[in-house]
Amino acid sequence: MSDTIRQWDLALDQPGSAGPATLRFAGGFAALVVAAAVVVATFRDVQLPAFPQFAAFHAGFALVVDGIIAFLLFSQFAYRRQPSYAILGAAYLFSALVAVPFLLTFPGALKSDGGVIGGPQSAIWVWHAWHIVFPLVVVLSLLAHARAPGRAAAGERVLPVIAWAVAASALLALLVGVAVTAFHDRLPVLLGAGAQPLTPAFHVVGGIAVALAACALGLAVWMARRRSVLHVWLAVLLTAFFADSLLSMLSPARYSMAWYGGRVESMVAAGVLLLVFLGGINRLYYRLGMTVRELFVANRKLAALVSEKDALVEALQRREDEIRQLAYYDPVTELPNRRMLMDRLGHDLAQGGRLGHSTAVLFLDLDKFKAVNDQFGHEAGDQLLREVGARLTRCVRSSDTVARLGGDEFVILLPQIAHLDDAVSAAEKVIGLFGQPVTVAGQRLDVTISIGIAIAPPGIGQDAAGLLVRADAAMYAAKQAGRNCFRFGDDPGHRSPPLTGVAH
16 A cells, blocks of 8 residues: 555544554553553552542533543544444533533532532442443444444434534533433442442442443454554553453542552553644654645746747747748748748639739849849848849838749839739839949949849739749840840730830
């Protein structure tokens, strides 16, 4: 069984919930209880000073401690819903409540000249009723658990069962109080006067209490073989309870060594189960604290992993952007490259066919660009290409595309033109744009451009590659015409209009 299951899932009554350390500690504690009882029994006849307030302290201790244990046991029943917890809670609640008539009837505890209620036999009869009923109810609880260890009450029956258990405990304590007061004179005399105050009736009734305590102890020891925390510690507390009953019966009179020893053993019996619950609660809080600490550490590790994941995602996004940039954009000018141009051109041609508008392609080539590279170097050539790309981008519409095909070749894509004059206007604007010199490597250069124009009217079915070839051919025609001008390419199956730019 894993430590996690042992720490969190096992209830007090489940087999295996008591580990080796618990068994050793319980065995050592029981041995101390037995050893103390043996020592006290050896000196049982020693008479100690009369201190009736000790009985008041003992009764108050039982009232408070047994009442707390009863509450905890009823809480366990509400959680586990096993009837044995409710019966055991009733036993402890009776033990707490019956301490009240014991306190009120014990001579000298609250009143200097006798008890507050009842007569001279009342306190000892309460004590015997206490020590008969409590082990009897404990036996019923153990038998209920042994008969049906896994049976649980229905959820809707939890509160009624607790209410009946509380009512039965209160009724038993009330009956004891009424019996020792209203029927005091009819009860057999257990404590008489003289040198031997204990009567034969005392030993009979005391023997019944001892026998029931021994029966409860034996049954608890038998149940403890399954190594459940509840039954192991019940065996220990019933050992102390049995010692209390036995020492009280062996006591020759009140305030003897055996009498005081019995009361101490009774308080030990009352406190054992409370210490078990408090120890369990303390371990629970410790484990909860350790778990919260582990969760905090795990949360920090998780936060670090999330940050690392975010960094990786960001790096992957950058790499994806870089790959996209390399795949669709020219690295020198950062303009769209041939691949993106062909995608956009194909899309515009298809849309033009559907919507009935023309598409124009302007194929541009820098005149005498090789001379710039040869004279000033490739860095200067790249600077010139970037300046050309920037000027072209500034002179077109936002819906137009400026792309660099490679070398000194650029393309301007004009989608949705209404007239040929739109393409002519764009070409003239480009040529005029380079009327101003370009500064490269500290030198002012006059740059001219040759432009070929191809138009794709709607309904012709022109493909992107064919349109680009026509524009390229028109560009070479412009170069042959003297450069720094534009020429139109032929439409498929038609001659283009005689619109040309004039070389300057």
